[in-house]
Amino acid sequence: MTAPTVLVTGATGTVGSALVPALQARGATVRAMVRDPERAVPGVENVVADLNDPESLTAALKGVDAAFLNSPSAADAAALQKRFADLVRSGGVSRLVVLSQYAADIDSPVRFLRWHAEVEAHVAGLGIDHTVLRPNLYLQSLLGFADGIAQGWFGAPVGDAAVSAVDTRDIAESAAAVLTTAGHTGRTYTLTGPRAVTHTEIAAVISAATGKPIAFQDITSEQFAAALAPFMPPWQLEGLVEDYAHYARGEAAEVHAAVADLTGTPARDVADFARDHAAAFGA
Numbered sequence: 196m197t198a199p200t201v202l203v204t205g206a207t208g209t210v211g212s213a214l215v216p217a218l219q220a221r222g223a224t225v226r227a228m229v230r231d232p233e234r235a236v237p238g239v240e241n242v243v244a245d246l247n248d249p250e251s252l253t254a255a256l257k258g259v260d261a262a263f264l265n266s267p268s269a270a271d272a273a274a275l276q277k278r279f280a281d282l283v284r285s286g287g288v289s290r291l292v293v294l295s296q297y298a299a300d301i302d303s304p305v306r307f308l309r310w311h312a313e314v315e316a317h318v319a320g321l322g323i324d325h326t327v328l329r330p331n332l333y334l335q336s337l338l339g340f341a342d343g344i345a346q347g348w349f350g351a352p353v354g355d356a357a358v359s360a361v362d363t364r365d366i367a368e369s370a371a372a373v374l375t376t377a378g379h380t381g382r383t384y385t386l387t388g389p390r391a392v393t394h395t396e397i398a399a400v401i402s403a404a405t406g407k408p409i410a411f412q413d414i415t416s417e418q419f420a421a422a423l424a425p426f427m428p429p430w431q432l433e434g435l436v437e438d439y440a441h442y443a444r445g446e447a448a449e450v451h452a453a454v455a456d457l458t459g460t461p462a463r464d465v466a467d468f469a470r471d472h473a474a475a476f477g478a
């Protein structure tokens with residue numbers, strides 16, 4: 196595929212915002228899908244559409260060669276993604292790349308992993324050129340704890356389990372590679388960082404990057420849920436607690452080579468992430 200036109204869903208989000216420049220760097224033409232025109236992505240074509248509005252999606256998909264599907268945090272995320280995939284097929288779009296999650300499994304006790312597995316199975320049954328990306332915990336999700344970290348402390352119910360957390364810039368660059376080169380049809384890539392790290396190690400690395408003492412404290416799921424309850428609906432909070440129980444069981448520690456294989460560059464280490472975001476953590 197040479198210089199494809201790619202529809203990027205979630206273009207304002209964590210991965211999507213890094214995917215737009217990564218695709219441009221590979222010579223692709225980007226059509227950024229946004230819900231709110233006021234949040235249009237500069238420097239590329241924008242289309243206003245919503246995963247809840249199939250007509251807007253049909254219009255957004257018109258004329259593109261490939262689509263990148265990022266799930267929003269929604270209780271009906273699986274249904275929205277399956278319908279989007281159906282529209283990709285009926286719209287004659289040549290390639291679909293789906294952002295799933297590390298260890299997606301229809302039998303998982305983690306609801307998000309079941310939802311992603313449901314979408315993966317649906318997409319696999321459509322008979323279209325598709326690729327699945329399964330990233331592990333985003334290092335960028337630590338930015339959600341930045342205020343606490345800047346004050347010297349953060350907590351999560353993860354114990355001393357190591358997690359091969361991945362930088363979302365590497366997810367975006369891997370996605371850009373898959374969207375613009377051949378040989379990925381039907382493949383599933385698990386995207387991780389270059390090593391598995393405990394949250395105590397993460398605290399030490401951010402401490403080194405900021406020059407400030409930062410402690411990690413293992414907290415209970417109940418304490419975690421109580422702290423986050425004001426910020427998200429119950430289904431999302433329960434899902435997040437399930438995610439962390441999965442990390443705490445040591446189920447997210449495998450290191451995969453896919454980022455380096457796809458991008459030609461080693462996956463960023465937590466130290467790279469901490470250095471690049473030191474200001475957000477109060478350096």
Ligand SMILES: NC(=O)c1ccc[n+]([C@@H]2O[C@H](COP(=O)([O-])OP(=O)(O)OC[C@H]3O[C@@H](n4cnc5c(N)ncnc54)[C@H](OP(=O)(O)O)[C@@H]3O)[C@@H](O)[C@H]2O)c1
Binds near residue numbers: 207229268296331336
């Ligand atoms: N966080 C992690 O550690 C992690 C790890 C592995 C996998 N994942 C997966 O990543 C996905 C979500 O990532 P995230 O929480 O970091 O979110 P995000 O990609 O940063 O943000 C969600 C994006 O979806 C857009 N969006 C929301 N509702 C939409 C709708 N109805 N129609 C179209 N676009 C919509 C948002 O646009 P607006 O600007 O309009 O709101 C935003 O651009 C989930 O599938 C999750 O399982 C996350």
